[in-house]
Amino acid sequence: MFSGFVECIYCKSVLTYMLLLLVLRNINMYKYKHTLSTLEKMSTQLSSDLSLDINETLSSTSPLNTKKLDRDNGTAENGEQDGNNRQQWGGQLEFILTCVGYAVGLGNVWRFPYLAYRNGGGAFLLPYIIMLATVGLPLFFMELAFGQFASLGPITVWKINPLFKGLGFCSVCVSWLIALYYNVIIAHVLFYLGASFTKQLPWVHCDHEWSAPNCKPPIYNGNFSANITLIPEGQPCNATHTLVNGSCIFIPSVTPTEDYYYNYVLNQSDFPEIMGGVSWKLTITLFVAWLFVCLVLIKGISSLGKIVYFTAIFPYVMLFILLIRGVTLPGPGPAKGILFYLTPRFEELKNARVWSDAATQIFYSLSACSGGLIAMSSYNKFNNNCYRDSLIVSLINCGTSVFAGLVIFSVLGYMAEEKGVDIESVVKGGPGLAFIVYPEALSKMPVAPLWSVFFFIMMATLGFGSQFSIVECVLSALTDEFSEWLSPRKNNIIFRISFCFLMFLLGLPMVSQGGIHLLNLVDYSVSGFPLLFVALLELIAISYIYGYPRFSEDIKMMLGFKPNVYWMVCWLGVSPLVVGLVIIANCVLLEKPEYAPGLVYPSSHISLGWCIALFPIMWIPGWFLYYYCRHGGYDILRINMMPLAGWGPAEASNRPVGSVHYSNILGADGDSVQIQWNRNYTPGYITSIASGLSKLGSGNELSEGSATESQSNLQKPSCSTKSASENEKDTPM
Structure with a gap:
C-alpha cells in the first residue's frame, strides 16, 4: 500500500x-x-513618423537655414556630428595630426635616445625596427580599424566579445593613470618655461638662498697642480720628522642645474617614505596645465581637432631649429655626439634586455593598447583609409624618435667636449635629460634664455599633444559607456570639468616633496605589464575568437580590400608569439625599481607599485567572471558541479x-x-x-x-x- x-x-x-x-x-x-505584433506596430508608426518628418523638412528648407553637409559622410561641415549623434573629425588631416600628437610625446625626446645609447647605439635600431614590424604596426592598424568600424569608445567597442570587455576597462585605467602623472611632468615643463623669461637663467649659478652647501658651478677643461715641499730650504741638518696619517673626506658636489631641479623646483625629500608638504609653485603650474586641458577638451574633438594643428606641427619646427643650432656649435663636440649616437655596437644585441627594451619602447612610443587609438579612430568616417593612416603615423613616430636623438646628442657632444669628459658621463635618461642635462647645455649657448624658451615650448607642446588624446580617451570611453547620463551636452560639459578638477586634486601628492618618487613609481608600474597583457589578449580576442576571416571582411567593408598575407601572419602568429616572449622576458629580467642610483624603493613602495600594476589587469578576469555569472554562467557552473x-x-x-x-x-x-x-x-x-x-x-x-x-x-x-x-x-x- x-x-x-x-x-x-x-x-x-x-x-x-x-x-x-x-x-x-x-x-x-x-x-x-x-x-x-508590437514590432509591427512600431515599424508602421516609425514609417509614418519618418515620412512626416521628411515632408516637414522639405517644406521648411531654404538657402538661409540649410546647413551644408559633407557629401562623404553626411556630417556637418565642421564635422561635429554624424548620423548616430557622434562627433566626427572635421577632416582627415585632423585625425592624422591628433594621432601624431598622441604617439609623439615626451618619451620620444628623453627615453628613446637614452635607450639607444644604452643598448648598442645605432645597433638598437635593428631590434627597434623588427619590433615595429612584428608588433607595433600590426597592433596600431588593428586598433585603428577596430575603433573605426564600430565607432565606439575603448570600453563599449567590446560588444564584439562581451566577456573581454575587461580589456577596455584595463586600457582606460592605464590611460587614466598615465594622464595623472603626465600632467605633473607638464607642470614641471611650464615652470621651467616661465623661469626662462629672464636675462640670466636661474640655474647657471649657486648664489641663491636655497642653494645647497655643496653646489659648485662646473669647471670646464680645468687643470690642477700643487707643489708641496716637505724638506725646508737651507743647509741640511740633523732633524727628527714626524709623519702624520691623515684622512680625506670627499663630499660630492652638485651642479647648479641639479641644485635648481632637486632643491628648488621639487624641494625633494631624501627618502620615498617622507612625502612632506605640497609645493605651491608646482601646484599653480599643475592647475594651469589641467585648466588648459579642460578648455581644449570641453567641446570634445571639435575643439581638439583645431588645436592639434599647432601642438603636432610646432614641435617639429623647434626640433629642426635646435638641430641646426646643435650642429653649428663650435668645436668637434656635436659631430662626436652624433657619431657616438649612431655608431652600432652589435655585440649588445646578444642581450635579451635590448630586445625587451625595444618592444617596450614600441608600446610606449606608439601608445598602443592604452585605448587612445580606438577612441580617436572611433570619430572617423566609416570609409576612412585607416590602413594608410597607420603607416603614416607609425613611420612619423619612429622617425621622430631617431631625429630627436640627433638633436639631443649633438648638444650632449658639445657639452662633453666643453667639460673635457666622455659622452657617457653626461648622458641621462628620463626627466634628468630634460630638466638637468639639456638646460645646462642650453645655458652655455649664446642668448641662452631664448633657446631655453624655444626648448621648453617644444616640450610643452609635445606633452600637451599627448595629454589631450590620453584624457579624451578616458572621457569618450566613460561617455560611451554611460551615455544615458553623460551624452546630453550640458551633462557632458559638467562631467568634463569635474573630471579635470578631480584629476588636479589627485595629482597634488605628486607635487609634494616626495612626489617625484611616487611619480617614478607609477610610471614604472603602469608602462610595463598592463599594456603587454592587453596586447596579447586583444590579439587573441580579435584574431582567434572573433576570427581573422570576420575581421578581414570588416576591413574590406570599410576600405574595399582585405588585408594582405603580412597582416594575417602577424595577427595570427608572429605578434602574439612576440608579445608572449616579451612578457616572459620581462618576468625573468624583472628588477626592483630604484628611486636613485643604487637605492631601491622600500618594500612598502614596491608593494604599492604591484598594486598599481595589478589594478588595471584585474579588470580583465574580474569582468570575465562577472559577465559569465551574470548571464547564466553561474547556473551552468552550479549544474556541472552537481553529483x-x-x-x-x-x-x-x-x-x-x-x-x-x-x-x-x-x-x-x-x-x-x-x-x-x-x-x-x-x-x-x-x-x-x-x-x-x-x-x-x-x-x-x-x-x-x-x-x-x-x-x-x-x-x-x-x-x-x-x-x-x-x-x-x-x-x-
Missing part, C-alpha cells in the same frame, strides 16, 4: 512538472506573438528511504523507482527560463529562432521505472 502511495505521489509530481512545462510553453508563444546520477552508496539497500540526494528512491517493499532527469530541466534552469521570459515584457527582443529553440527544448523529461527484481537481473552477481 505504501508503495502504491509513493507511485501515486510520483505520478502527480510528473504530471505537475509536465503541466508547468506546458504553461511555460504557452507563455513563451504568447510573448513571442505579442512581441511580433552525477550514479553517485551514492553502491548497494541500493544502503540508500535512505525517500532521500532526495540520490537518484534511487526506495519503497518499503524494496522496490525502487529510478528517475533519470534530463539535466536541462533542473529548478535553476526553470527559474532562468522564467526570468528570461519576464524580460520580454520590458522590451527585450525575442527572435524567431530563439523562440523555436525554446519550444524544442521544452520536452518531456525522460524517466523510467524499474523494479528491484529487474535491477537484480541486470546486475551480475
